[in-house]
Amino acid sequence: MSTEPLLSVEGVSYAYLERYRALEDVSFEVARGERLALLGANGCGKSTLLKILAGLIFPECGSYAAFGEQVSEEKLEDEQFSRGFRSRVGFVFQNADAQVFSPTAREEIAFGPLQLGLDRDEIEARIEDVLAMLEIEDLAERAPYQLSAGQKKRVAIASVLxxxxxxxxxxxxxxGLDPRARHWLLELMVELGRAGKTIVFASHDLAELEWIADRCLVLSEDHRRLGDGAPAEILANRDLLLQANLVHGHTHRHGGLVHSHGHERGHH
Ligand SMILES: Nc1ncnc2c1ncn2[C@@H]1O[C@H](COP(=O)(O)OP(=O)(O)OP(=O)(O)O)[C@@H](O)[C@H]1O
Ligand SMILES: [Mg+2]
Structure with missing residues (x-):
């Protein structure tokens, strides 16, 4: 067994349109089979980091290696490398509208396996599996615009699984998932972890961290790596959570209604 990390991010910075800063000198490694949570306030850079890990955008400086090879724009222009990389990496976008574009849910889910060149029976069997798993059999022939937000998200998750x-x-x-789907997905993430999959996910929900993450990476509002450690350790570090704006320490008063905060923010 090699001890080489599955992912290695070194000194990565990124800005959109060369002016909207999104990541500043971020470094970390991810071991095979690890479940890493990315934490941080809105706009700190979590989605940007995931897009870099997915090879959808490329750092302006620093480097990114996955599965023992550098991932770069030039490398991904190579069809064989690109096919290999894309078949090993699945990405569920924050916004399912940006992901689900096929005429029907079934075609959306079939798209990836067709690209892989799997045979028809295998594709059919896999599709039936994930449709059942996500309880969306009834929606298979519907168009994305005929689905609710949560249903669309399930289709996006199915198309990755x-x-x-x-x-x-x-x-x-x-x-955006209802409590049952949410619970189901969290359990699935734990199971996928047990099955040896590596999972990197962005979250605002501190309550579920100890359940689904082995490790947390905290980004600051100035887009830097602020903390990195086990969930229990991160959650116990109140100064760190305050600094990252993941908790707030005072009580607000809104129109006579008193909300006693002091717990996590970021519920959409
Ligand atoms: N397409 C874009 N064009 C310009 N700036 C962008 C774009 N996408 C993101 N940004 C900026 O980059 C920074 C990081 O954004 P990112 O989406 O990575 O944050 P995030 O941590 O995922 O936030 P959230 O919790 O709201 O999803 C933000 O300041 C944001 O305004
Ligand atoms: Mg985001």
Whole structure:
């Protein structure tokens, strides 16, 4: 067994349109089979980091290696490298509208496996599996615009799981799901972890961290790595959570209604 990390991010910075800063000199490694949570306030850079890990955008400086190879724009122009990388990495976007574009849910889910060149029976079997798993059999023939937000999210998750990738990147996977689907997805993440999958996910829900994450990476509002450690350790570090704006320490008064905060923010 190699002890080489599955993912290695070194000194990565990124800005959109060369002016909207999103990541500043971020470094970390992810071991095979690890479940890493990305934490931080809105706009700190979690989605940007996931897009870099997915090879959708490329750092302006620093480097990113996955599965023992550098991932760069030039490398991904190579069809064989690109096919290998894309088949090993699954990404569920924060916004399912940006992900689900096929005429029907079934075609959306079939898209990846067809690209992989799997045979028809295998594809059919996999599709039936994930449709059942996500309880969306009834929605299979519907168009994305005929689905609710949570249903669309389930289709997006199904279209990633059907590929059975080694590395799963989830951007706020449980946001917008009803309690049952949410619980189911969290349990699935634990199971996928047990099955040896590597999972990196962005989350605002501190309450579920100890259940689904082995480790947390905290980004600051100035887009830097602020903390990195086991969930229990991060959650116990109140100064760190305050500094990252993941908790707030005072009581607000809104129109006579007193909300006693002091717990996590970020519920959408
Ligand atoms: N397409 C874009 N064009 C310009 N700036 C962007 C774009 N996408 C993100 N940004 C900026 O980059 C920074 C990081 O954004 P990112 O989406 O990575 O944050 P996030 O941590 O995922 O936030 P959230 O919790 O709200 O999802 C933010 O300041 C944001 O305004
Ligand atoms: Mg985001």
């Amino acid at each position: 059907v590929m059975n990738p080694e590395l799963l990147l989830f951007d706020e996977p449980t946001a």
